[in-house]
Amino acid sequence: MSLPKASELPIGAVIPEPGSTRRNKTAGWRTLKPVIHDDRCVRCQLCWLYCPEGTIVEIKGVFKVNGKTYDTKYEINYDYCKGCGICANECPTKAIEMVPEAP
Amino acid sequence: MKVYYKTLKDLPREELFAPGHRMCAGCGAAIAMRWITKTIGPNAVIANATGCVEVTTTPYPETAWMHPYIHVAFENSAAVASGVEAAIKTLKKKGRWDAGDTKVVVIAGDGGTYDIGLQSLSGMLERRHGILYILYDNEAYMNTGIQRSGSTPKYAWTTTTPVGTALRGKVQWKKDIMGIVMAHRVPYAATASVAYILDMVNKIKTALDYTEEGPTFLHIFAPCVPGWRYPENKTVEIARLAVETGYFPLYEWDHGKLKLNPPSNNHLDKSKRKPLKEYLKLQGRFAHLTEQEIAEIEKELDAYWEYLGKLTQL
Amino acid sequence: MMQKTKLVEALTGNYAAAYAVKASDVDVIAVYPITPQTTIVEKLSEFVANGELNAELIHVESEHSALSAVVGASAAGARVFTATSSQGLELAHEILHIASAMRLPIVMAVPARALSAPISIHNDYGDVMNAKDTGWIIYIAASAQEVYDTIIQAYRVAETANLPAMVAYDGFLMSHTVEPVELNDEEEVRKFLPRPLRPYTLNPKRPVTMGPLASPDWYYEFKYQQATALREAYKVVKEVDALYGEKFGRSYGVVETYRMEDADYAIVTYGGAAYGNAKAAADMARERGIAAGVVRIRLYRPFPTMDVLRALEGVKAFAVLDRAIMFGSPAEGPLYKDIATVMFMHGVDKPAVNIIHGIGQRTMYVEDMYKIYTMLKERPSKEVVFMGVRI
Numbered sequence: 096m097s098l099p100k101a102s103e104l105p106i107g108a109v110i111p112e113p114g115s116t117r118r119n120k121t122a123g124w125r126t127l128k129p130v131i132h133d134d135r136c137v138r139c140q141l142c143w144l145y146c147p148e149g150t151i152v153e154i155k156g157v158f159k160v161n162g163k164t165y166d167t168k169y170e171i172n173y174d175y176c177k178g179c180g181i182c183a184n185e186c187p188t189k190a191i192e193m194v195p196e197a198p
Numbered sequence: 199m200k201v202y203y204k205t206l207k208d209l210p211r212e213e214l215f216a217p218g219h220r221m222c223a224g225c226g227a228a229i230a231m232r233w234i235t236k237t238i239g240p241n242a243v244i245a246n247a248t249g250c251v252e253v254t255t256t257p258y259p260e261t262a263w264m265h266p267y268i269h270v271a272f273e274n275s276a277a278v279a280s281g282v283e284a285a286i287k288t289l290k291k292k293g294r295w296d297a298g299d300t301k302v303v304v305i306a307g308d309g310g311t312y313d314i315g316l317q318s319l320s321g322m323l324e325r326r327h328g329i330l331y332i333l334y335d336n337e338a339y340m341n342t343g344i345q346r347s348g349s350t351p352k353y354a355w356t357t358t359t360p361v362g363t364a365l366r367g368k369v370q371w372k373k374d375i376m377g378i379v380m381a382h383r384v385p386y387a388a389t390a391s392v393a394y395i396l397d398m399v400n401k402i403k404t405a406l407d408y409t410e411e412g413p414t415f416l417h418i419f420a421p422c423v424p425g426w427r428y429p430e431n432k433t434v435e436i437a438r439l440a441v442e443t444g445y446f447p448l449y450e451w452d453h454g455k456l457k458l459n460p461p462s463n464n465h466l467d468k469s470k471r472k473p474l475k476e477y478l479k480l481q482g483r484f485a486h487l488t489e490q491e492i493a494e495i496e497k498e499l500d501a502y503w504e505y506l507g508k509l510t511q512l
Numbered sequence: 513m514m515q516k517t518k519l520v521e522a523l524t525g526n527y528a529a530a531y532a533v534k535a536s537d538v539d540v541i542a543v544y545p546i547t548p549q550t551t552i553v554e555k556l557s558e559f560v561a562n563g564e565l566n567a568e569l570i571h572v573e574s575e576h577s578a579l580s581a582v583v584g585a586s587a588a589g590a591r592v593f594t595a596t597s598s599q600g601l602e603l604a605h606e607i608l609h610i611a612s613a614m615r616l617p618i619v620m621a622v623p624a625r626a627l628s629a630p631i632s633i634h635n636d637y638g639d640v641m642n643a644k645d646t647g648w649i650i651y652i653a654a655s656a657q658e659v660y661d662t663i664i665q666a667y668r669v670a671e672t673a674n675l676p677a678m679v680a681y682d683g684f685l686m687s688h689t690v691e692p693v694e695l696n697d698e699e700e701v702r703k704f705l706p707r708p709l710r711p712y713t714l715n716p717k718r719p720v721t722m723g724p725l726a727s728p729d730w731y732y733e734f735k736y737q738q739a740t741a742l743r744e745a746y747k748v749v750k751e752v753d754a755l756y757g758e759k760f761g762r763s764y765g766v767v768e769t770y771r772m773e774d775a776d777y778a779i780v781t782y783g784g785a786a787y788g789n790a791k792a793a794a795d796m797a798r799e800r801g802i803a804a805g806v807v808r809i810r811l812y813r814p815f816p817t818m819d820v821l822r823a824l825e826g827v828k829a830f831a832v833l834d835r836a837i838m839f840g841s842p843a844e845g846p847l848y849k850d851i852a853t854v855m856f857m858h859g860v861d862k863p864a865v866n867i868i869h870g871i872g873q874r875t876m877y878v879e880d881m882y883k884i885y886t887m888l889k890e891r892p893s894k895e896v897v898f899m900g901v902r903i
Contacts, residue, residue, distance in 0.1 A: 101733040106674060106741070107615035108258060108734045109712045110721040114216035116255070116262040121218055140206045144395050145434050147228035148217040175217035179224030179423075180431030193431075243714045245584065256724035266714040268587050269723035270580055270610055277577035281540060281584025281592075282714060284568040288539040289590055292566065294707070297716045318580070321573030 121148070125178025127193040129171055133158070135190035138165050142182035142191060150175040151182060199388070199404040199450055199459075203396060210236045219262035220254040224430030226420035226437060227251055227307075227334045229392040234305065234332055234418075235265060237402040242301040243268070243282050247275035247310030250341040250422075251334065273314040276322035276331060279304045283327045301406055304331040308349035309339040312373050323382035328409040332402070333375065336422035344425045348373040352498070353491050355427075355483040366486065371498060379415045380451045387415040388450040388459075393438035397448060397459055419446045427482020436480055444471040444499060447506060456509040466507045468500065523693045525686035525784075528656040529595070529621045529679070530555035531693070532663035534565045535701040536619075539590035542570045542578035546600040547633045548623045548683040553595060575600035579607040579620075586616040587722055589713035591667065594618070597683055598625035598632075598639045605643065608676075612647030613738055614722060615711070617670035619663060620648075622680040623687035624783070624835075626872045634873030635683040637783065640812075641836035641846040647738050649677040649745050650813040654768075654784040656691040658810075661762050664701055668752045671708045673745040675738075680812075684873065685785040696760050704759055746814045766811035767819040770794060775805030777888040778824060779867075779881065780851060781833035782809045786870060790833065793881030804885045809847065817854050824851075829863040829892035831884045835870045843896050844868055863892030869899045876900065 105111055131142070143151045150172045158165045171182075183191040203209050214235035221228040227250060235244075244267045246252045252269050255262040270278045283302040289295040304322075306315055311333045322329060338356050339345040346356040350368045355361050359368040379387045386408040390398035398418065405414035421428075421436045428436060440446040447462040457463075464470045474496050478484040487495075523531065529552050533541070541560075543553040559565035570585075572578045575596045582592040596604060601622060611618055624640045626632040637652075644650060649669060653659045659681050666677040681687065712720050726734060749766060757763025770791050772778060777797070779790045790806040797804035807823045807830075809816070824830055834845030843849055848866035855861070867884055870876045880899060 098729060099733075101736040101740075104733055104737065106711060106737055107613065107722065108724055108726055108730075110256065110259055110261040110724055111712065112259075113261065113264045113719045113721070116216045116218035116257075116260040119218035119260060124223060144206060144209075145229060145392075147221065147223075147225050147232070147433075149213045149215060149232045150217050153211065172217075177223035179433070180429075181224055181434055184431040185434050240719075241716045243588065243716070253725050256721055258724045258726040258730045261721035261724060263721050264719060266716055266719040267721045268584065268714055269721075270583055270614075271606060274577060274580035274607070277572060277580035278584035278587075280570055280572070280577075281542070281581035281586075281590075282588045284540045284570050284581070285585035285588035285590035285592075288566070288568040289588070292539065294589070300716055317573060318577050321577055324573070325571060 120174045121177050122174055125176060126196055127178045127180060128173070128196045129176065129178070129180065129182050129191050130194055131169060131171065132190045132192065133168065134160055135188045136160065136169065137188055138167055139187055141185045141187065143169055145181050145185050147179060147181065148175045148177060199400045200407065201400055202403045203399055206396065209399060212236065214240065214264045216262045216264060218260070220257060221250070222423050222430070224423045224433045226392050226422060226433045227336060229433070230334050230418045230420050233395060233399055234402060237399050238301060238303055238406055240265065241298060242303050245275045245279040245282060245302065245304045247306035247315060248272040249307035249310055250336070251305060251307065253341055272310050274318050275304045275306045275310060275315060276318040279329045280322050280325065280327050283329050301409060302329045304329060306331070306333055308333065308335045308337060309347045312348035312375055320382065323379065323384055323413045326412040328412065330405050330409050330414050330416065332416045332418060334418050334420045336420050336425060338425050340422050340425045349375070352495065353484065353487055355486065361486045366491065376417055376451070384413050384415060385411040386450070386452055389417045389419070389446065389448055391419040391437045391441050391446060391448065393434045393441065394448065401450065425483070428480055432480060436477070439472065439477040439480070442472045443474045443477040444503060445474060445477050449506065454512065456506070456512060458506070458510060466503060474499065519695045520692050521695060522690050523656055524551065524688050524690055525656045525659050525681050526551040526623060526688065527555050528660040528693045529663055530559065531695055532660045533593045534559050535696060535698045536664055536667050536705055537591065537702050538567050538593045540568045540570065540582065540585040540592045542572050542581045542594040544572050544575050544578045544596070544600065546575065546597050548625055548687045549595040549597045549621065551687070552621055575604045576607060579604040579611065582618050583607060583611050583614065583616055586618050587614065587714050589710055589715065592618055593620070595621040597623050598627055601639045601643055602627065608643055608646035608648060611676045613734065615674040615741070616676055617674060618676040619666045619670055620676065620678050621663065622678050623683040624680050625683040632872045635685050636871050636873060637836040640678070640680045641838065643678065644813055644846065647675070647742060648813065649673065649675055649742070649749065651677065651679045651810060652782040652812050653679060653681040653810070654787045654808060656686065656693050657762065658764060659686070660693050660695070661756065661760070661764070664704065665752050665756050667705050669745065669748050672752070673741060673748045674711060675741055675745055682783045682785050700759070704756070742814045746816065749811055764810055766816040767823055768808040768810055769823050770806040771798065772805035772807060772823055774803055775826065776803040776828045777885050778805045778807055778827045778830040779833050779884055780807040780809065780824070780830055780847065782812065782847065783835060785876060786833055786835060789876050789878050789881050792878045793885065796878065796882045797885040802885050802889055815850050820851060820854055821858055821860070827862065829888040831865045831867050831888055833867045833869055837868060837871065845896065864894055866896040867899050868896065874900045
């Protein structure tokens with residue numbers, strides 16, 4: 096794959112596409128991977144709040160967990176998770192487990 | 199502060215900071231960037247100083263920024279922002295600005311604010327530009343590999359203040375940047391920590407609002423995994439302990455009145471603060487501290503709290 | 513269409529610059545004082561205070577911030593101006609490179625002043641020459657009228673080429689001396705300077721990232737873009753100058769010649785004082801039977817190679833009169849170095865002397881310049897001569 100020529104690039108090194116780092120999946124960075132055990136999750140939102148990558152997504156719907164009904168669920172977008180483990184460290188019910196990334 | 203968001207459920211959901219950037223796993227500044235960009239909303243221009251954030255978020259041809267963004271150099275983010283603000287003002291007057299009420303926000307690290315950037319910050323504050331200046335403080339020149347800055351705390355290990363027999367980490371105390379900013383009599387300045395997101399977000403929005411009156415300033419405490427030497431899952435915990443031990447108090451300077459925010463509002467009483475050791479022992483950059491040195495730091499912290507206490511009486 | 517009424521004012525070079533900026537519908541001006549440019553920004557402040565100029569003044573706290581502020585303002589889409597000199601230009605130097613690399617159409621006036629140390633407030637081109645390789649379009653004007661006309665032209669050139677432009681002229685000798693300047697009708701100037709569609713600006717409706725980090729896989733292409741843009745700016749400079757001439761009746765070209773049609777010996781130089789004196793010296797030489805002429809470089813960057821070659825085609829020998837010292841260079845005069853390169857690359861081998869003169873506003877005498885012509889006639893050589901210094 097050859098890179099673009101000088102004449103093909105925007106002038107002044109301007110990057111005209113906002114948010115283009117999305118092309119770069121940082122999944123390969125991690126050695127540990129967070130797994131959310133939904134049955135222990137009380138929807139406190141702290142994992143979503145603190146994730147430095149913003150890669151924990153809020154899903155809306157109807158979720159019955161342990162006899163309680165919630166309207167949200169939290170899921171990790173593993174494309175960008177760097178495995179820092181802040182979510183697991185902050186989770187008040189220890190619902191997130193850091194497991195070794197499969198080789 | 200004005201309370202725009204009462205609970206976590208009220209916080210904005212749309213991500214305005216793209217993943218895929220090169221910031222370290224567990225970076226405190228990354229948490230800050232996510233929430234800053236969400237809170238200021240899309241109608242803002244960001245001027246960024248050279249530093250960790252700039253370099254890891256704009257690797258050509260990719261950018262993590264969804265906002266119009268400009269980086270020029272290390273020491274001049276406040277001057278660049280002054281130009282942007284003046285341009286928007288004039289272009290609006292001449293009917294040539296089509297984006298409405300666009301805000302101007304500076305994002306700079308402690309290197310680009312305390313030291314090399316102090317002059318242009320002071321000039322911008324003195325000229326009363328309607329700019330929100332956000333300092334993300336990781337307490338050293340992290341981007342170049344952990345060198346001491348005016349913001350580095352005393353006794354902290356950095357590569358230019360190593361620990362040996364002749365020197366024991368940084369020699370001087372951390373500079374009081376909030377004091378300097380407050381001396382410029384700005385309408386609003388506040389400290390915030392990435393562990394207290396609701397507090398931080400309300401302060402960002404309040405500060406942005408007050409740019410109608412003049413320059414506003416936010417000092418955000420952002421722990422650094424490689425620089426402070428701790429495992430990457432502890433960032434929020436350390437940012438929380440910094441506040442709980444009184445090391446980094448949460449307060450606001452609001453139109454000439456200093457107000458401590460929870461939980462710091464209880465910490466004038468030393469017995470209500472957690473022991474400083476709990477904060478220090480988690481970080482490798484303080485691993486060499488002797489009991490005597492810790493006592494010295496505590497004494498200085500007590501003096502600072504006394505001073506803060508007096509300021510609340512203004 | 514030529515304008516009908518003539519408004520002629522007695523203005524210093526600096527005031528001529530200020531009037532040109534006023535006529536050009538500038539949006540943002542960064543103001544910081546330094547001798548000898550201060551009266552430009554003072555005049556502009558007066559215009560704004562009187563309501564004659566609708567621009568935002570940013571009273572920055574240093575020249576580094578002055579240039580940084582106009583970079584920010586220009587990036588946001590505003591038409592901007594600032595002025596500096598000597599140590600101020602040096603302090604801003606880091607940003608000069610950035611302004612041209614970010615392709616921002618900034619216009620800056622630089623009444624040239626010698627560099628410290630020792631500190632000197634007087635005129636030579638040490639400061640401008642130290643900025644010659646920063647990617648800016650550089651004009652060197654020789655009269656207050658030319659300063660006025662060139663600043664207006666510079667806005668159109670900068671906004672067409674997407675490169676910043678510097679308009680330099682003699683500090684004190686021109687900035688503070690009064691000459692008659694014919695002012696254009698301001699409405700006509702605005703028509704001559706329509707606001708172009710900028711390739712990129714900071715605007716939330718069309719967000720872009722400016723000033724990223726470029727790794728070795730990318731950096732070179734942007735520098736190449738800059739190099740070619742500056743080369744191509746030559747055509748833009750000539751076109752705009754011709755259009756300006758059609759509309760306002762005055763144009764200057766990129767190189768000005770005096771009595772060069774049949775000259776055997778030439779002095780090549782820049783700036784008002786040197787050019788004026790050289791012309792008087794050429795007249796003196798002519799009276800004494802030496803076929804003397806003068807070439808003035810008006811566009812210094814991008815260098816007008818072919819124009820210089822053509823101007824010097826017929827001469828037997830020439831002298832390059834430089835007013836700056838590039839220490840440690842094979843020849844210390846910056847213009848001499850450029851012309852030597854041109855000659856070498858085009859296979860022209862003629863005796864050419866580098867005269868270093870007027871350093872720190874050391875008085876340049878017409879008699880001394882006349883002696884250059886006799887020297888060229890009697891002892892043509894290729895050497896550097898420091899003229900006017902007590903050795």
